[in-house]
Amino acid sequence: MWFNPIMIRLLKSPLHGLVSKGVMMVTVTGRKSGNSISTPANYLRDENTLWVISWRERKWWRNLRGGANVRVLLAGKSVEGSGQVIEEEKAVAQSLFDYTQKAPKMAQYVRIGLDAAGQPVHPDCERLAKKMVTIRIDLA
Secondary structure: OOOHHHHHHHHHOOOHHHOOOOEEEEEEEOOOOOOEEEEEEEOEEEOOEEEEEEEOOOOHHHHHOOOEEEEEEEOOEEEEEEEEEEOOHHHHHHHHHHHHHHOHHHHHHHOOOEOOOOOEOHHHHHHHOOOEEEEEEEEO
């Protein structure tokens, strides 16, 4: 995406506080290339676990299949962790529901409707589970 280099610079700068409450940089090692791949990602924190959702068409998360070490730049600090990708549609749908329940602004971004009580609409989560994956990062 055209704005990723801009976001990466911002996350590495002293001005990271402008975005780092909801955006971090994830660095993974390419399975085939062995190169470091860094990408900004929205996240939701649950104690020492970070949850990320990504479109299946993106490629960076594929390096986490079967689990892999990751480094995140989180609120200006580099932190090591272990990442794994969740691809099974039923589990992704539940993760999308849980994520957007805790972060309703993300529901609008990914086009998950909210009901009258402000809860994510399950059929929307199930529809999007075909197009998205969930990444779980356990911090060291």
